Amino acid sequence: MKKIIELKKYNQTSITKNLNKKKNYQGNFKENFLELKENWLEVLKGKSILQDTLSAITVASVALPLNIALAVACGLPASSGLIAGAIGGGLAAIFGGSSLQVTGPAAALNVMVLAITKDYGAIGVCFACIIIGIIQLVLSYLSAGRFIKYVPEAVLAGFTTGVGIKLLDSQIPELFGFDYTVMQLLNMMSHPIWLTEVSWIAVVCGLFVALFVTSCRQFKQFPASFVGIVIITALAIHLNWNVERVGVISAILPSPSFPLINSEKFMSLIIATIPLAFLASIETLLSAQAVDRISNSKKEHNSNLELFGQGLGNFGSGLVGGMPVSGVIVRSTVNVQSGAKTRLSSLLHSVLIIASIIYFSEIMSSIPLAALAGLLCVVGIRLIEVKVFFHLIKTSKLESFAFLSAAIGTVVGYLLSGIFIGCFLFFLEKWLNKPLELNKKKESLRINRRAIINSSIRENLSKKPTHFELDSEKISWLSQIRDKASIAASSFVHQKASIIGKVILGEHVHIAAESSIRADEGTPFYIGSNSNIQDGVVIHALKEKWISVSGEDWAVYIGENVSVAHQALVHGPCYIGNNSFIGFQAIVHDSVVGSHCYIGIGAIVVSVEIPDGRYVPHGMVVDSIDKVDLLPLVTDSHKHFNEDVVDVNKGLVVAYKKFSGQSLNSTNINMNTLKKLITANDKF
Structure with missing residues (x-):
């Protein structure tokens, strides 16, 4: 009888426990610092000084x-x-848990920092930095990453x-060189007199x-913002343009001092700073995750150590008159793409x-x-997630309202309310x-929850047989082992790979050395x-359990x-x-993984259905619908x-076949069968 059963709960628990044992080091402060020490010892070997120096020059050009x-x-x-970029970024680089992340002021924090500046002044911002640093140090100690x-x-x-x-909204008036807000500007558009107040040089x-920045976007390692600012500043100085400038910048670094705040404003400032601290932490850890992905790092960042480094960075920035900092994906991406190694x-x-x-x-x-306003307008446009919003409209109305709630709350000044309502709508x-998803899962995987192993059967299985008989089940296995694989002529199977049983390979498939594809128990594949099936991959299946694709049953x-x-x-x-990626040492069992998914390194996916276009972070165990619901969308970098x-x-297929002298013209597969399979795949 065809059936698909869930992995037993005790197996799920054991897998989770084993994984947690590997991750416990993040909660251990001593282990964290041993890891940091090893990291710096690797840096001090000096193997990549030249690459790191060249990358630093590029990143600094973008960051300035x-x-x-x-x-x-x-x-x-x-x-x-x-x-902030110098002191906060330096401390985070020394003590943080992400080797390639770059820290500095972030556009995502600007709204809340601006609000603190208006209410408490520059001293209030410095004090907020120190509070943020303390909160992040506490979060690190609590392993909140x-x-x-x-x-x-x-x-x-x-x-x-x-x-x-x-x-x-804040930078467009600066771009025009006057003090009107965007709404006032829109109201004035019908009266041409506003044109006389525009500073056309600005x-x-x-x-x-x-x-300039937009046109150079495709050249990822080129510091377009730096070059553009240098060119326009040189022109402004040379031609003596009458335009408002940045103003005096002290050439002397300030001495560390603790900012003093009026006792009446003390508590209100702390309350205003708490959400900023959490936002900076979230921004940092999201950026660190992205850096892991784009750098294809063999070792992931340590989130709790990264919070520790960020805490010290913000604390130090506040002591010397800086502003809040966080890990920043733009600068970090430039760092990776410029060839940084440590x-x-x-x-x-x-x-x-x-x-x-x-x-x-x-x-x-x-x-x-x-x-600078022109540069920030580009940054602002890039922050607007139009594609995500339209994707949410198509897939989930309430999630799109959650998106709008957070966006509107941020714009009108009720950030916390907007985010709270957004989170509420999302989880609602x-x-x-949840019931609908559960039913869908049951239908797609055809779970037979009544499959129970009888205790007497367990007892019989535990007894060693005195002799071996080839019963009907084993005879069927023998026939399955004897089944020959159907391999398209344009595909390549390495001589050190193993394919057993009824396995059908489409065109241009690469089966690498030491991979094992066994359709002996569960079949067909x-x-x-x-x-491409890379080195050391194992593909196997349980007996008499299938996935139905357009009416045809497949074990894998x-x-x-x-x-x-x-x-x-x-x-x-x-x-x-289609178009999915299963990461190094990842495990996928008894599951449906949709198209355009990305399963991270060492991730474990068990008895779930993952929708199209989802990302499973490195090392994560996904064994329930609740965990599936929390999975983020894949990024363009994943797809690329x-x-x-x-x-x-x-x-490699073409190269290997030429090297081994195999023909690319002959075929070992019935093409009508292959076309039928491809059609079925498109319909799924």
């Missing part, structure tokens, strides 16, 4: 104008942003969208920088900012404010859909065109353009959709990574 612009946008002196996965992505996307809109400065790059970037303060403060003070939607069904990375385990009954892997393996 952004630090100044974000400080000015918050109503703070430009020096606050520079000091693991809770990042529970923050709804829809709410975060809504928040960043609100920040982007707010940034545009418009030229801002638009030049905005267009945390030395992030530290040198901070050293270069200090050098800029000392030696180039006079030049930086001449930067036109409109040029999950609660309402299908691996779609352009997919792997779609087209799928990458199953080194030493992964795919254990049927199992379905993996799998596309690259697929392309490389297609090339």
Whole structure:
């Protein structure tokens, strides 16, 4: 009888416990610092000094104008942003848990920092930095980094969208060189007189920088913002343009001092700072996760150690007159793409900012404010998550309302209320859909919950047989072992790979050395065109349990353009959709993985159905619908990574076949059967 049963609860528990044993080091402060020590010892070997130095120069070029612009946008002196990037970024680089992350002022924090500046002044911002640092140190001690996965992505996307809109609202007037708000400007549009109040030189400065940065976006390692600001500043100085400038930047680093706050404002400032502390922490850990993905790091960041480094960074920034900092994905991405190998790059970037303060403060003070406004307008536009919003409208109405709630709350000044309502709507939607998702899971996997192993059968199984008889079941296994694989002529199976039983390979499939594909117990298997099964992968399946794809039953069904990375385990009954990536040493068992999914390194997926386009973070255990609901969407970098892997393996197929002298023209598979399978795959 065909059936698919869930993995027994005790197995799930044991897997989770084993994984938790590996992760317990994050909660152990001593272990954290031993890890940090080992990391620095690796840096001090000096194997990548040149690469890290060159990367630091590029990152500093990107960070300098952004630090100044974000400080000015918050109503703070430009020096606050520079000091924050230098001191806060340096401390985070030394003590943080992400080797390649770059820390500095972040656009996502601007709305809340601006509110503190308006109510408490620059001294209040410094005090807030210290409070943020203390909170992050406490979070690190409590091992709170693991809770990042529970923050709804829809709410975060809504928040960043609100920040982007707010940034545009504050910077467009700067771009035009007057003090009107955007709403006032819109009301004045019908009266041409407003054109006489525009500073057209400011418009030229801002638009030049905005267009220059936008046009250079495809050159990821090119510091377009730095070059654009330098060009327009040089022109403004040379032509003596009458345009508002950044103003005086001290060439002397301030001495550390504790900011003093009026006792009447003390508690209200702390209350205003708490959400900013959590926001900075979330922003940092999300950025660290992204850095792990884009760098293909063999070792993930230590989230609790990263919070510790960020805490010290914010504390130090506050003591010397800086502003709040967090890990920033833009600068971190530049760091990775510029070839950085260790945390030395992030530290040198901070050293270069200090050098800029000392030696180039006079030049930086001449930067036109409109040029910085143009840069921030580009940043604001990039923060607006339009694609995510339209995706949510199609997939989940309540999640789209959660997005809007967070965005609107951020724009109108009720940030906490907006985020709270957004989170409430998100989890309400999950609660309402839970029965529906459960039924869907039952239907798709055809779970037979009544399958119980009788105690007497257990007892019989525990007894050693005195002789061996080839019963009917074993005879069927023998026939399954004798079944021959059907392999398209354009595919390549390494001579050190093992394929047993009824396995069907589509066109251009690469089966690498030491992989084992055994359709002896559960059968048959299908691996779609352009997919690759890498070294050490094991594909197997339980007997008499199938996934139904367009009316046909498969023990394991792997779609087209799928990458199953080194030493992964795919254990049927199992379905993996088109264009998905299964990470190194990942385990997928008794599950349906949708199309365009990305399963991280060492992740474990058991007895669940993962929708299309979801990302399973490295090392995560996904064994319930609740955990599936919390999975974030894949990013473009995930998709591009799998596309690259697929392309490389297609090339390897051709190379291996030429090397081994195999023909690319003959075929071992009935093409009508293959077309039927491909059609079925498209319909699923």
